[in-house]
Amino acid sequence: MELTVSELGERGVLARVIAQLGAASAAVVGPGDDCAVLRSAGDTVVTSDTMIEGPDFRAAWHSGFELGWKLAATNLSDVAAMGARPTGLTVSLAVPRDTPVRLLEEIAGGLDAACRELAPGCGVVGGDLGTAPVIVAAVTALGELAGRDPVTRSGASAGDTVAYAGQLGLAGLGLSLLFERAAEADGTAHDRTLDVLKAEFGAAIEAQLAPTPPIGLGVAAAEAGATAMMDVSDSLSIDAARLARASGVAVALSSDALVAGFGRQGGVEVPLAAMLTGGEDHGLLATFPPGAALPPGFVEIGRVEDGPADGAEFLVDGAPSEPRGWDPYEVRWPGE
Amino acid sequence: MELTVSELGERGVLARVIAQLGAASAAVVGPGDDCAVLRSAGDTVVTSDTMIEGPDFRAAWHSGFELGWKLAATNLSDVAAMGARPTGLTVSLAVPRDTPVRLLEEIAGGLDAACRELAPGCGVVGGDLGTAPVIVAAVTALGELAGRDPVTRSGASAGDTVAYAGQLGLAGLGLSLLFERAAEADGTAHDRTLDVLKAEFGAAIEAQLAPTPPIGLGVAAAEAGATAMMDVSDSLSIDAARLARASGVAVALSSDALVAGFGRQGGVEVPLAAMLTGGEDHGLLATFPPGAALPPGFVEIGRVEDGPADGAEFLVDGAPSEPRGWDPYEVRWPGE
Numbered sequence: 001m002e003l004t005v006s007e008l009g010e011r012g013v014l015a016r017v018i019a020q021l022g023a024a025s026a027a028v029v030g031p032g033d034d035c036a037v038l039r040s041a042g043d044t045v046v047t048s049d050t051m052i053e054g055p056d057f058r059a060a061w062h063s064g065f066e067l068g069w070k071l072a073a074t075n076l077s078d079v080a081a082m083g084a085r086p087t088g089l090t091v092s093l094a095v096p097r098d099t100p101v102r103l104l105e106e107i108a109g110g111l112d113a114a115c116r117e118l119a120p121g122c123g124v125v126g127g128d129l130g131t132a133p134v135i136v137a138a139v140t141a142l143g144e145l146a147g148r149d150p151v152t153r154s155g156a157s158a159g160d161t162v163a164y165a166g167q168l169g170l171a172g173l174g175l176s177l178l179f180e181r182a183a184e185a186d187g188t189a190h191d192r193t194l195d196v197l198k199a200e201f202g203a204a205i206e207a208q209l210a211p212t213p214p215i216g217l218g219v220a221a222a223e224a225g226a227t228a229m230m231d232v233s234d235s236l237s238i239d240a241a242r243l244a245r246a247s248g249v250a251v252a253l254s255s256d257a258l259v260a261g262f263g264r265q266g267g268v269e270v271p272l273a274a275m276l277t278g279g280e281d282h283g284l285l286a287t288f289p290p291g292a293a294l295p296p297g298f299v300e301i302g303r304v305e306d307g308p309a310d311g312a313e314f315l316v317d318g319a320p321s322e323p324r325g326w327d328p329y330e331v332r333w334p335g336e
Numbered sequence: 337m338e339l340t341v342s343e344l345g346e347r348g349v350l351a352r353v354i355a356q357l358g359a360a361s362a363a364v365v366g367p368g369d370d371c372a373v374l375r376s377a378g379d380t381v382v383t384s385d386t387m388i389e390g391p392d393f394r395a396a397w398h399s400g401f402e403l404g405w406k407l408a409a410t411n412l413s414d415v416a417a418m419g420a421r422p423t424g425l426t427v428s429l430a431v432p433r434d435t436p437v438r439l440l441e442e443i444a445g446g447l448d449a450a451c452r453e454l455a456p457g458c459g460v461v462g463g464d465l466g467t468a469p470v471i472v473a474a475v476t477a478l479g480e481l482a483g484r485d486p487v488t489r490s491g492a493s494a495g496d497t498v499a500y501a502g503q504l505g506l507a508g509l510g511l512s513l514l515f516e517r518a519a520e521a522d523g524t525a526h527d528r529t530l531d532v533l534k535a536e537f538g539a540a541i542e543a544q545l546a547p548t549p550p551i552g553l554g555v556a557a558a559e560a561g562a563t564a565m566m567d568v569s570d571s572l573s574i575d576a577a578r579l580a581r582a583s584g585v586a587v588a589l590s591s592d593a594l595v596a597g598f599g600r601q602g603g604v605e606v607p608l609a610a611m612l613t614g615g616e617d618h619g620l621l622a623t624f625p626p627g628a629a630l631p632p633g634f635v636e637i638g639r640v641e642d643g644p645a646d647g648a649e650f651l652v653d654g655a656p657s658e659p660r661g662w663d664p665y666e667v668r669w670p671g672e
Contacts, residue, residue: 028379029486032582034417034566035381035479037486043364044380045371046461048426048476052468081370090384092474125382132388138428138474140384143371150365150373230370246368 006097020108024123036125040144047078053135058189068110075141077282080218083151084143088125094132156228156247160287162302172278174208203266213282220295235325250307261299342433356444360459372461376480383414389470394525404446411477413618416554419487420479424461430468492564492583496623498638508614510544539602549618556631565622571661586643597635
């Protein structure tokens with residue numbers, strides 16, 4: 001029998017969790033006081049996102065390390081999308097009382113590793129622990145702009161180049177594969193076929209369970225003059241339409257450019273539909289002034305156009321296209 | 337039948353929630369982008385806290401407005417406890433799919449009202465929405481130090497005056513009253529006697545459901561030279577022992593001073609035991625150099641002593657006392 005969080009108690013669990021965490025370079029005061037204190041250059045960007053066992057992830061598929069990694073990566077990508085450098089995370093973890101302490105240590109280890117690899121200098125600076133009927137992980141990420149203006153969703157102009165950096169459609173493909181081949185008929189996740197799936201579709205499964213968004217490219221895009229930027233979490237079509245709406249323009253993508261740039265990723269064939277409607281890759285969708293040199297890592301995928309003329313904010317190959325992807329309230333709980 | 341969040345969908349719910357929120361004065365970019373952007377003076381303090389239906393609150397007792405108010409107040413008090421001025425909150429709300437949209441609007445209204453009343457200029461700047469089997473609310477609060485050093489838990493020295501500002505024991509008393517008189521024999525909360533309880537013990541019930549910590553006194557304490565400070569969330573005895581341990585000293589309280597200062601609050605008699613072991617008042621426990629003038633609102637309740645000589649970090653009337661209060665992992669869920 002493994003030691004559970006209720007057997008060890010809050011103080012003991014906290015000590016074990018904190019032992020997994022490296023220091024954030026901007027932290028004047030780290031975990032353990034009422035607040036962490038961060039020294040940062042320029043304005044502070046802040047974003048929050050919660051992952052809940054059930055709608056947002058299934059414990060049977062994610063190791064604790066992967067879950068922690070994904071928590072960090074998905075929030076860091078929002079910081080990057082403003083053109084900012086991540087400085088610190090806070091993490092609130094609520095778990096059932098019989099949860100092994102080891103799982104929380106692994107989650108903390110994954111959070112720390114993702115910070116170190118994706119956003120060196122950033123680290124977990126605070127948070128809290130509690131109980132819940134399922135695993136609830138709420139993360140807030142902070143970043144610094146170092147004197148630059150933030151890159152918002154609303155700055156795109158007609159004529160701008162539309163570009164994307166990161167994986168695209170791979171995470172959504174991974175989720176489809178997991179539901180098709182690592183779940184019971186009623187949708188309940190299991191891990192019996194996980195090894196086989198990983199062997200055959202490693203990049204897609206990995207993109208879903210522990211994505212590696214190009215965090216450093218956020219600052220690079222800002223320095224290259226990006227006019228608008230966002231991270232793609234719900235789907236490229238939904239998020240491109242959001243950027244278009246916020247900017248009062250239309251975003252027109254080229255399927256040829258998408259297929260050429262993202263048709264094969266990590267040895268996995270990615271269909272165009274997955275690129276347009278799959279979510280959770282957390283890559284960066286950005287617009288650049290006409291003729292601007294794109295930072296290495298960005299792939300040109302379309303053009304910003306005047307609009308929306310006939311109400312279409314999002315076009316593929318010149319034709320209006322219906323954005324499709326993820327609505328959290330469409331998720332059903334067992335028994336609902 | 338009321339409109340539910342799943343009927344309205346994420347975008348519609350978000351618009352309704354955002355309509356409840358006033359702007360934060362430090363917000364360069366408010367809700368609606370990947371991150372909010374805050375302009376702040378000096379170092380940034382950050383704290384996160386999650387409230388989950390069941391262990392942290394019961395929906396039968398709190399109105400949505402009170403719940404939102406409490407969410408803001410409990411996080412603002414952590415910012416105040418560092419000697420900082422609150423600048424912004426992010427809020428992640430996950431609720432069951434059949435939750436009325438109205439409840440989320442009320443929560444947003446309570447968050448906004450608490451910011452306006454307790455920390456003018458602060459406001460909700462971002463967050464996210466999702467689904468969960470119970471109501472899960474994760475809040476992060478940010479604040480600015482305006483060039484001052486943070487006041488941590490670890491700066492108290494022997495000879496310092498121990499002082500407290502805010503309500504004390506009242507919220508814990510309110511919780512006891514609610515469990516005694518507004519719950520079934522098995523502990524399930526009901527609202528049938530809530531009006532009667534509020535009529536008889538208004539201040540205690542209100543302190544539990546929608547506390548009003550003295551947020552502005554955090555900066556006042558820092559400016560008056562506070563050597564250590566924290567907000568009292570778990571209980572005065574537990575948190576005083578934490579401050580003592582962090583500072584390598586002992587905190588010695590006077591029961592006479594406590595009873596004189598806090599024996600009667602808002603027309604409610606508060607026993608010494610409630611002051612020492614009741615949690616959730618979120619008042620400020622601070623230490624000041626010997627002879628320093630306390631900012632109005634702080635009441636002297638004891639002295640910092642060398643220690644811990646015999647292992648006792650916390651003393652009442654000169655005798656070692658066992659800290660008692662709240663451990664989140666001690667909460668049992670139905671069926672556990």
